[in-house]
Amino acid sequence: MTTTSTPRYSAQALNTFARGLLTAVGMPGDKAQAVADILGEGDLLGHTTHGLQLLPSYLKEVESGSMRVDGAPEVIHEAPAALTWNGRRLPGPWLVLEAMKAATAKAKQYGTGTVVIRQSHHIACLAAFHERATAQGLMLILASSDANSASVAPYGGLDPVFTPNPISVGIPTSGKPIVTDISTSATTNGLTNRLHAEGGKLPAPWLIDGQGQPSDDPAVLFREPKGTILPLGGLDSGHKGYGLSLTVEALTGGLAGFGRADPKQGWGATVFLQVIDPAAFAGTTDFVRQMDEVARQCRASRPAQPGKGVRLPGEKGYRLADQQRERGVTLHLGIMDALQPWAEKLKVSVPVAT
Structure with missing residues (x-):
């Protein structure tokens, strides 16, 4: 059907479609639902490089056996407030x-609960996880690295060492949570790969x-001698992003005991996840009171651009998610085209655009 408007899809229909593809390729229902939920949340929040765009690659990884689908993680070590898993890909x-369930149980008993995961497969959009914790009045810190690849140079260097090494934090308030989701590099692999395929350019020399x-x-990332992504802060203050990248490496590969010192095993992730219960500190009421006031002061700050007020991290994404749940989800061009062959192969019905 030809239309002059941007096609939109029911969020529930996309969720059912994603789950159907994943179960058809062999993923058990509980795991398929979890993956479909997080990928869908990524698109709802506007993180379109980390939503359903990832699904064709995930399906390929399941089909090849690189993403395992059966069983549970292996416990490597456990302490009262800490847990280390082998995610078994x-x-x-x-x-x-x-891991959030396990960390939450520890946090409610000990004030904090930390889980690190070695040999996980790719974890998608970090921002998509936080509201599950903040809805319980809990703070969640989540970080990820991938020792299989390197696309970000250390500050002052030309040869890549890191992946974009994102770190995100979900902070409860009396309303929607504050959610930061920050790559420690100037941009991401997902965006540079998409723009390279489309012949586009980045907004700045990142x-x-x-x-x-x-x-x-x-294109400089794909031709010899290959370029790299700059650390967050770029040429002027990239030492800050470099320091954050090293911090993420310590929290993920360091604590998990598996990373860049080990043989590569394929596209995946090493994960750090910490849940903090404010009730174990000065109390949930005072935590929310303080964060609400910080949020109020941020919003009250005089805008640098007239008519464009200060937003809190995550605010734009949650507003967009509410709109898209009501009006339908706009997918980035090419996502449904990439999923169409899988739908035909696996005999799963494609949702109808509105």
Whole structure:
């Protein structure tokens, strides 16, 4: 059907479609539902490089056996407030949701609960996990790295060492949570790969080419000598992003005991997840009172651009998610085209655009 408007899809229909594809390729229902939920939440929040765009790759990984689907993580070590898992390359979104349950139980008993996961598969959009914790009045810190690849150079270097190494934090308030989701690099692999395929450019010179010259062209990452993504802060203050990247490496690969010192095993993730219960500190009421006041002061700050007020991290995404649940989800161009062959192969009905 030809339409002049941007196609939209029911969020529930997309969820059913994603779950159907995953179960058809062999993923058990509980894991398929967890993956479908987190990918769908990514698109709802506007993180379109980490929503259903990932699904064709996930399906390929399941089909090849690189993403395992059966069984549970292996416990490597457990202490009262800490737990280390071998994720056995099980689906990352499901592993993180299971780790949140384990960390939450520890946090409610000890004030904090930390789970680190080695050999997880890819975990999708970090921001998609937080509201499950903040709805319980809990704070969640989540970080991820992937020792299988390197696309981000250390500050002052040309050769890549890190992945974008995101870190995110969900902070409860009396209303919607504050959610930061920050790559410790100037941009992400998902965006540079998409723009390279589309022949597009980045908004700013967030890359350096193979000779160390700043560039906004993702093509420099794919031609010899290959360029790299700059650390957060770029050429001027990238030492800050570099420091954060190293911090994420310590929280993930360091604590999990598996990372860049080990043989590569394929696309995946090493994960740090910590749940904090404010009730074990000065109390939930005072925590929310303080964060509400910080939020109020941020919003009250005079806007640098007239008519464009200060937003809190995550606010735009939650507003968009509410709109898309009501009006339908707008997928980035090409996502449904990439899923169409899988739908035909696996005999799963494609949702109808509105």
